[in-house]
Amino acid sequence: MKILVTIILAFGIPFLHAQEVLKGNVVDAKNQEVVISTIVTNLSSGAKARVDIAGGFALKAQLQDSIRITATDYDTLLFVVTDFTAKQYKIRNLVLVMDDVDIIRDKYEDFDIGIPPVITSSRIHYGKSEFIPLKNLSGAKSTGNPRELYAKVPGLNIWESDGAGIQVGVGGRGLSPNRTANFNTRQNGYDISADALGYPESYYTPPVEALKEIQITRGSAALQFGTQFGGLLNFVLKDANTDRLIDFTSRTTGGSFGYLGTYNRVSGGKKRFYYQAYHQYKRGNGYRPNGGFYQHQAFAQIGYKFTENIDWKLEYTKMNYLTQQSGGLTDQQFNEDSRQSIRDRNWFAVDWNLLATHFDYEISKKTHLNVRAFGMKSTRESLGFLGKINQADIGGFRKLIYGDFKNYGTEARLMRKYDAKIKATDINGALLFGARAYEGHTVSKEGLASAGDDADFRFNTPDDVDNSNFSFPSRNMSLFIDQVVLIKKWTINAGVRYEHIKSGTEGYYYQYNLHPLLGDTIDRFQISDSRSTTRNVFLGGAGASYSLKNGAKIYGNVSQNYRAINFNDIRINNPNLTIDTNIQDEYGATFELGYKGMIDNFFFIDAGAFYIFYGDKIGLAPDGLKRQRxxxxxxxxxxxxxxxxxxxxxxxxxxQKKALRVFANVAYIDARYITSKEPSLIGNRVEYVAPFIVRSGLKYKTEKLSLQFQGSYTSDQFSDASNSVNPSGDALYGVIPSYFVCDFSAKYEWNKTFQIEAGINNVFDAKYFTRRATAYPGPGIIPSNGRSLYLTLQIHLQSKK
Structure with missing residues (x-):
């Protein structure tokens, strides 16, 4: 009997211990957020468990078992089971430790400034990388006021073509703001412009209400994404809330000039599946007559984690809008009444469709593969009378410019992190390999359309348009390698990019012979044009930074740049311009040196200097009574x-939990032509470069209330290379006077369910303009909006966990 009892105790007690369950949840040590990619392993038994969407886990274990907790980009946590009480386990972000920024990130976020880690799963960040977190953004989110949105990014010149945030144009460091064409513009890492090489203009901008952050990467780090002088502008949408089955947000905004905006978003997750979708609608009468508009934007995403190491998601974006265009004004008309409109037959319509898929595979803790594929099919239509603004529109057929954009591509990135020890010195780093294949096809047609005043986007002769009909195929293959090494307080990086670019044009245009007195058409000739060009471009960049106390850094970078000519440069028929048939690609290099850091938790500064060499810069030069591109x-x-x-x-x-913050954003830019085939232009200021751009503001914030007052000053700038001070009679050329605009915003959160926002844009009703358009939405001066008010009500509802 004693022997039987001994046998039962010997085998039964371990069995009983094996039935115990270790429970707990895993969170990020800094922000207390769930780390859902976490794996909990019982090293003694080999059993594994993956945390659920709430960060919880349950794992069979017994006393004295060794437990390991691992997650991508986090330090491994090891412990021994001493009891079975449910606990919270905190793990530290490995990437942040490598960059020596640790708790500094949280301090930066208090200032509404993002600080990216040097290494993430498939990207390397260094040098001049600016992340704009939008969680606590004050301002007109529904209309996307760019003065408030980019308030803390120095050196950005902004074109304001409308007051509803439909078309936003920004340019940095003296680069043209025209539809953000000097940035490599992306959403969630994939292209959203019409044609990344052939026509890199952005007619689509995601709604601010849907964004998590905006990433601006300049200098050598931008070579990972392309060749543009401005670098990367990446709009990052909010993540799906995988902690709840349903998370619903509804925002309704009303404002001046008949503005109404609604935004509704739903997201959630169940086990390994997650989803989100939103729709934004906005419409208004416009600040000026003949300026009404409406816009729809929709987005849907589904995702699935096949295993703890494999994640896949699919995204679709849809946008369409129609806006009547008030047209431009002459300087005299603007001075008399900046709200007047003398065009009532001009319209603009856009339909944008984006499809993208992402695949992430954590091959090992130090090796990560990211593959994204994307495609776009979109159209843009401009309709109206394009004669100079000092010409009366007496009716008759209007001009229609139609653009059809199709492109698709794929990009793969393989990140390999490594660590070593040389003579007792720890060395960490990462090597990023990438490849990209891209194909674009654009069709552009110009011809006569209806003589009415409605939005009738149909050619009179669709089978043989009477101005021009061209297709612009493009192909791009690229390879890039980027490496970053962290040695003590030094971060050293170097990268190289190879671009194979093939682009061309094929089609025809008509040349008309007109009667010298009557102006009637005597004859017309169809001229065909078919050509193709191939380029192989190698670009390199390098930089280094040195970490000081409290995460501050001194950094320096140099990188090469390249910008291919686009079809807007070579083929668009504009009665106000001529085109140089021998126009060439642009090339150059960017140098930067700066300091970025924080004193304790109350003062932040980011200051630097830059130099950009811009070779063969394309612009507008005198050509008789016109200007030549x-x-x-x-x-x-x-x-x-x-x-x-x-x-x-x-x-x-x-x-102190309350905050009273004052900020200043100052940029001085001296941009000049140093050589030119036209000697009179040497030494002239580059067009659309304001020497001084200053934004400053005061923000008061408590747990529930936020108040902000901000001022924006932009000094005078020229609209063409000849630096015309006195405006031309058609208002296409001349100085753009300096302007100062103030904005006020307020936000109050009653609780997690209700929030109210209100504000006044252009508080003092300043009368100003930011551009002289040579075509749509002009020609002529495009007045910016006067004073406007808005009010937003937000409702946020969640299901139980």
Whole structure:
């Protein structure tokens, strides 16, 4: 009997211990957020468990078993089971430790400034990378006021073509803001412009209400994404809330000039599946007569984690809008009444469709593969009378410009992290390999359309349009390698990119012989044009940074740039311009040196200097009574830029929860032509470069209330390379006077369910303009909006976990 009892105790007690279940949840040590990619392993038994969407896990174990917790980009946590009480386990972000920014990230976020880690799963960040977190953004989110949105990014010149955020144009460091064409513009990492090489203009901008953050990457780090002088502008949409089955947000905004905007979003997750979708609608009468508009934007995403190491998602984006265009004004008309409109037959319509898929595979803790494929099918239509603004529109047939854009591509990235020890010195780093294949096809047609005043986008002779009909095929293959090494306080990087570019044009245009007195058509000739060009381009970049106390850095970078000519440069028929048939690609290089850091938790500063060499810059040069789009010559943009912010209350009490912050964003840019085929242009200022851009503001914030007042100043700038001071009679050329605009915004959160926002844009009703358009939405001066008010009500509902 004693022997039987001994046998039962010997075998039964371990069995009983094996039935115990270790429970707990895993969170990020810094922000307390769930780390859903976490694996919990019992090293003693080999059993594994993956945390659920709430971060929880349950794993069979017994006393004294060794447990390991691992997650991508996090330190491994090891412990021994001493009891079975449910606990919270905190793991530290490995990437942040490598970059020595650790808790500094949280301090930056208090200032509404993002600080990216040097290494993430499939990207490397260094040098001049600016992340704009939008969680606590103050301002008109529904209309996407760019003055508030980019308030803390120095050196950005902004074109304001409408007051509803439909078309936003930004350019940095003296680069043209025209539809953000000097940035490599992406959404969630994939292209959204019409044609990334052949026509890199962005007619689509995602709604601010849907964004998690905006990423601006300049310098050598931008070579991972393309060749553009401006670098990367990436709109990152909010992640699906995988912690709930249903998370619903509804926002309704009403404002001046008949503005109404609605935004509704739903997201959630169940086990390994997650989803989200949103729809935004906005319409208004416009600030000026003949300026009404409506816009729809929709987005849907589904995702599935096949295993703890494999994640896949599919995204579809849809946008369409129709806007009547008030047209431009002459300088005299603007001075008399900036709200008037003398065009009532001009319309603009866009239909944008994007499809993308993402595949992420964590091959090992240090090796990650990301593959994204994307495609776009979209159209853009401009209809109206394009004669000079000092010409009366007496009726008759209007001109229709139709663009059909199709492109698709895929990009693969393989990240390999490594660590080593040389003579007791820890070395960490990562090597990023990437490849990209891209194919684009654009069709552009110009011809006569209806003589009415409605939005009738149909050619009179669709089978043989009476101006031009061209297709523009393009093909791009690229390879890039980027490496970053962290040695003590040094971060050293280098990268190289190879581009194979093939582009061409095929089609015809008509040349008309007109009667010298009557202006009637005597004869017309169809002229065919078919050509193709292939380029192989190698670009390189390198940089280094040195970490100081509190995560501050001194950094320097150099990188090469390249910009291919696009069909807008070579084929669009504009009665106000001529085109140089020998126009060439642009090339250059960017140099930067800066300091970025924080004193304790109350003062932040990012200051630097830059120099851009811009070879064969394309612009508008004198050509008789018109202007010619041509390679004007070589230019150089140089300047200093700084943004600083001080939390006054935290000077006296570091633990103060309220905040009273004042910020200043200052940029000085001297951009001039240093060589030119036209000697009179040498030494002239580059067009659309304001020497001084200053934005400053004051923000008061409590747990529930936020108030902000901001001012934006932009000094005068020229609209063409000849630096015409006195405006031309058609208002196409001349100086753009300096302007100062103030905005006020307020936000109050009653609780997690209800939130209200209100504000006044252009508080003092300043009368100003930011551009002289040579075509749509002009020609002529495009007045910016006067004073406007808005009010937003937000409702946020969630299901139980």
């Amino acid at each position: 041509t390679n004007i010559g070589n230019a150089r943009n140089m300047g200093i830029e700084a943004v600083a912010e001080l939390d006054v209350l935290k000077i006296f009490n570091r633990k």
